Amino acid sequence: MEGNMNLTLQVWRQKNSRTEGRMETYQLSGISEDMSFLEMFDVLNEQLVHEGKDPVSFDHDCREGICGACSMYINGRPHGPLQGVTTCQLHMRSFKDGDTIVVEPWRAQAFPVIKDLVTDRAAFDRIISAGGYISVNTGNAQDANAIPVAKENADASFMAAACIGCGACVAACKNASAMLFTSAKISQLALLPQGEAERTARAKKMVAQMDEEGFGACTNTGACAAECPKGISMENIARMNREFFVAEIGTKD
């Protein structure tokens, strides 16, 4: 045992998408405050394996806050109590000895549960496939410095591009809207001269795909931006709406 924190965990367990889930309660002791939240789950899983029980499935990979795989809904907030932090970068020093921690998967119709805390977020990939790109085949490019891009536009584009596609915005939203995710990609490309040619078609196609996936509407509550671990701004949603309306009004089809 490395630390002296004792915790009660309430965790969503669900065998697969066809069966109903339920909350289970586990006791953990000897947790160190230097552990990450996922390392605390590693301890839980080792304990479960030792007891001959099925360990808790959860998505995780890079464990440095950039891949966007980890996705736990902790005490009613995506990625837990801190701002600007993914679950893997949340450390146990943010909790106290004796705490009860409730952990659920992302809850959204468009993100069905696969098992326990693991959900299917393929809808995001399909939104990107619908138009989240610049159609430039390899080999078509001109010299990289041929088109100067004003630093403020490049910086703003980069800020939007920082999205890691984790889905916390959807999980935080009472409507399970994917507007923040979709608008971040639309903004990134709309702010660059390279994205100009497909600007209107992109906005229309991505918004249409987003609707088709079953995500809800935006009612400007702002929970998405408040919970986004990468600080993606609501301004992107406003920009997406502008792009979309201009596309709807200004194009032939």
Place this chain on the structure above:
Amino acid sequence: MATSPKLDAKIPDGPLETKWTKYRSTVPLVNPANKRSLEIIVIGTGLAGASAAATLAELGYKVKAFCFQDSPRRAHSIAAQGGINAAKNYQNDGDSVYRLFYDTIKGGDYRARESNVYRLAEVSGNIIDQCVAAGVPFAREYGGLLSNRSFGGTQVQRTFYAAGQTGQQLLLGAYSGLQRQVGAGNIAMYTRHEMLDVVMIDGKCRGIIARNLITGELERHFGHAVLICSGGYGNVFYLSTNAMGSNVTAAWKAHKKGAFFGNPCFTQIHPTCIPVSGDHQSKLTLMSESLRNDGRIWVPKKKDDNRPADQIPEDERDYYLERRYPAFGNLVPRDIASRAAKERCDAGYGVGTSKMAVYLDYYAAYERYGKGEVNKRGIHNASADQILQLGKAVVKEKYGNLFDMYKQITGEDPYQVPMRIYPAVHYTMGGLWVDYNLMTTVPGLYALGEANFSDHGANRLGASALMQGLADGYFVIPYTIGAYLASEIRTKAISTDHPAFVQAEKEVNDRITKLISIKGTKSPEAYHKELGKIMWDKCGMARNEQGLKEAIQEIRALKKEFWSNVKVMGDVDEFNPELDKANRVADFIELGELMCMDALDRNESCGGHFREEYQTEEGEAKRDDENYMYVSAWEYQGESQWELHKEELNYENIKIAQRSYK
């Protein structure tokens, strides 16, 4: 020494500068109608895999791409921080294709193949063009043009970057290209799938067996060619900067089906990582090498000095890299910086509670940048504190996300106290042996990116992994694959009912059934940790003959125990990360043995491979060019049986010298 007859690198004739241009114009082509009936399987969707899949689909091939993650966007290339090199010479500081080539060969301690590295340097500029066109938001200057910074092992500024998230931006660029082709129906994307074997028919690679990680079903997929783009194997050490899921399985299956494994012992230990905090540690986090641009590395001059950093006066600090290597200072290559840190800590000068760390200090940078800002803004009589604050703001813009990450993990504020860092396993230069076409020793089976051995010799320079991944995927394989596929246009798609597919699937199935039925007492995780400890202690930053021999015996014993005592929970036909893990750990164990054998064979020190018996009086790596200037390519011949083949390295365009950064 002569090259083994089993290794034909297929290097085109002619002068180095024209090899690629000439070869590119003469390599056989496949006409557009035939491309439509040729199927290519891509394993992994990192920079190499995503760029290859997208580009091959654009050309008209039928592509199937596989990744074990829930989305191709999560491949571990995403985590690369500092940048990507390219010989653009935008800074007018004397860069050129030759210089990038030279730096890479020298940085790799003269253990990489000249022709491949030169081609890499040649296409490096196209990569930047392509990425910018695809909407990658690189850092720019106020004039709107691209910004560059320095990296270790070079004296020019050729690194392009997007804050500390360059890998993320490049991968998302390649991923959007891939998704565009998925949307167009040219790529069939299989997420949460893991390749578990290669299918061989009549001596050629003709497909794979993959496992659907959600349902546990085994699937057979035919392909005229298979591209292994599954990354490196640093996780053999358990603790590394790799993602938790990064594994050697795809490459290892290819190896066991006949692909030779090149230079398995060449691993890169990165000097600037956040130190280990306890036994619970599941992975290590890198702090980008770009931090060495502005940060100064030091330890106290006094042994076991327990004073906090800010109470140690300037003249009692040992800036050991600047002291030992005045020409490159804090920007020496990674292998050298790592060993120097280990040397200081082993000698008792380490800092922090574990004493296994050194300081990375930004105080001088705050002052320098602060003074610059004061001048820029025309502030007269600025106070020392004002200068410091302005300097911190500049550093925040450049490295803010890295500083935040450090704070998050350690609970310490790096703007107030110097960071503590220590080396950690980061990258593997070794990988599947490939020829100039990136084909392994198995016809139709290719390896790209970190999964191959080809470009970095015994040590990779910073910001060159992203370059190589994208070079292989965007600009090399689309041409070189024609050399093979042009002769495959008459091969009709082979039915997956073919006995070879049936047999391969059965073998995979048997192994999985065995793993789950052992029902022993220890988790796959526990075995992984044990393996990692053996590897780090005996095949890590420093190696010696005795330790390596012990390690081989220990790994064999571990393997035996694993196969009789592993405990895999859950069932085969469901989502089961424990089973996935057991599969991967079993392969890591076998790889670990081969790495130790390779390290034992190489009686010299070069790059990241440091054999304690072979060092200069000053503790620098001592190469033996006469006897070891070769690529070791290991042929699998059965359990714990390998035959070593050697590819002799010829340097015709570069003068070989003892590597010096002093």
